[in-house]
Amino acid sequence: MFLKAGLAKTLNGCSEQLFKTLSSKEYGHNLQKIAQSIYFRLDKQSTEDLVRLQSYIESEGRYPIEATDLNDHIAKSNELRYRSSNKQSYRRMCGLVRRIARHSADLGGTALTPVTTGSWQYDGDGYVSMWMRTDLPPRITFRLSPELEQEKNPMATLRQMVRSLPGLNAVWDSCDLYEEVVETKVLLKKRAIEK
Numbered sequence: 001m002f003l004k005a006g007l008a009k010t011l012n013g014c015s016e017q018l019f020k021t022l023s024s025k026e027y028g029h030n031l032q033k034i035a036q037s038i039y040f041r042l043d044k045q046s047t048e049d050l051v052r053l054q055s056y057i058e059s060e061g062r063y064p065i066e067a068t069d070l071n072d073h074i075a076k077s078n079e080l081r082y083r084s085s086n087k088q089s090y091r092r093m094c095g096l097v098r099r100i101a102r103h104s105a106d107l108g109g110t111a112l113t114p115v116t117t118g119s120w121q122y123d124g125d126g127y128v129s130m131w132m133r134t135d136l137p138p139r140i141t142f143r144l145s146p147e148l149e150q151e152k153n154p155m156a157t158l159r160q161m162v163r164s165l166p167g168l169n170a171v172w173d174s175c176d177l178y179e180e181v182v183e184t185k186v187l188l189k190k191r192a193i194e195k
Helices: 002-010 016-026 031-037 044-060 070-085 087-106 154-162 166-172
Strands: 115-122 126-133 139-143 176-182 186-191
Touching: 002 016, 002 031, 002 087, 016 186, 031 044, 044 087, 115 166, 126 154, 126 166, 139 166, 154 166
Parallel strands: 139 176
Antiparallel strands: 115 126, 126 139, 176 186
16 A cells, blocks of 8 residues: 555656556556555565565465365465564564655655656646656656647657746656556556657
């Protein structure tokens, strides 16, 4: 939940459908992928712990143990119980969750790391959204309007439009640029910067 809360903050100004699609279909329970998308720093141990937590969410913590006989059931139950209740592992994962919660909260900005956001709509259903925190790469997410998609070079036209917005123009060349693509499903794809 903390990871998805952070995702919602970085998608400030984007379509609600984009958040719903990313959080439920694109990322789902892939905790590592969500963490990376919200700039949470992962080391080897925290990556392994997120993979383990994902396993608990998707199967181990959700479905009954499948065993061939009573002894197999006892062995598998003990193994699962050890992995999920080992004090050292449990404390480490609690620490990871606290760090993720703090990171997600800080994506909204703090006194030391302020956040700047902005969202601009054009042609009714096209938009450009900016999220920027001082210590992380600026992020721009956009959706081309159907009218702009008809242009010979829609990205060049969008770039020209952005030049009239000083704050957005200033970060364009150094941002993580994402396009919301609306087809039969909504998805987010990272774009290369066009100057």
